[in-house]
Amino acid sequence: MAARKSDARPIVAVIVFLVIAMCVYFLILGRMAYRLLEHGTAVSIGLGIGIFILPLLGVWMIVSTLRSGIEHQRMAADVAELGRELDVDDLPRRPSGRIERDAADELFAQVKQEWEADPSDWVRTYRIARAYDYAGDRSRAREMMKRASGQYRQAKA
Known part of the structure; x- marks a missing residue:
C-alpha cells in the first residue's frame, strides 16, 4: 500500500x-x-x-x-x-506518539555510524539530524540540519 x-x-x-x-x-x-x-x-x-x-x-x-x-x-x-528516508514506521512508540527512547537511540547509533563514514554527504547529515530529533536532542538536530542545508546548497550549486 x-x-x-x-x-x-x-x-x-x-x-x-x-x-x-x-x-x-x-x-x-x-x-x-x-x-x-x-x-x-x-x-x-x-x-x-x-x-x-x-x-x-x-x-x-x-x-x-x-x-x-x-x-x-x-x-x-x-x-x-x-529512497533514503529513515524508516521509523515499525519502531515502538509511547502513547504520545514519540518513538521509545531505546529504539530512537538504536536508530541514532546506526545512522551515526553511516554518517561517520562520510560526513560531507548532505543526505547522511540530513539523516543524522533527523535521528538526533527522534532521539530527543533538539539542539544537535538543529545544528546538524544547518550543516545539511549548507552541504545541500553546495551540492545543488
Missing part, C-alpha cells in the same frame, strides 16, 4: 494568515515609531528608533524561517526521491 501524501493546504493557510497578521502588526509598530520620532524629544526619538527596529527584526526572522523551512522541505523531498 502506497504511503498517503498529506494535504499541506491547511498548514500553508495558517502560515499565510500568521504572516499577514505579523505584517499588519509591523505596520502598526512602524506607524507608532514614526509618531514618536515626530515628537522630536530625545526620549521619543530613542523609543521611536527602538520600536522601528522591532518590525525590521520581525521581517528578518519571518523571511529566514520561511526560507529554511522551504529548504528543509526540498531536502526531505530529495531524500524521499532517493
Whole structure:
C-alpha cells in the first residue's frame, strides 16, 4: 500500500494568515515609531528608533524561517526521491506518539555510524539530524540540519 501524501493546504493557510497578521502588526509598530520620532524629544526619538527596529527584526526572522523551512522541505523531498528516508514506521512508540527512547537511540547509533563514514554527504547529515530529533536532542538536530542545508546548497550549486 502506497504511503498517503498529506494535504499541506491547511498548514500553508495558517502560515499565510500568521504572516499577514505579523505584517499588519509591523505596520502598526512602524506607524507608532514614526509618531514618536515626530515628537522630536530625545526620549521619543530613542523609543521611536527602538520600536522601528522591532518590525525590521520581525521581517528578518519571518523571511529566514520561511526560507529554511522551504529548504528543509526540498531536502526531505530529495531524500524521499532517493529512497533514503529513515524508516521509523515499525519502531515502538509511547502513547504520545514519540518513538521509545531505546529504539530512537538504536536508530541514532546506526545512522551515526553511516554518517561517520562520510560526513560531507548532505543526505547522511540530513539523516543524522533527523535521528538526533527522534532521539530527543533538539539542539544537535538543529545544528546538524544547518550543516545539511549548507552541504545541500553546495551540492545543488
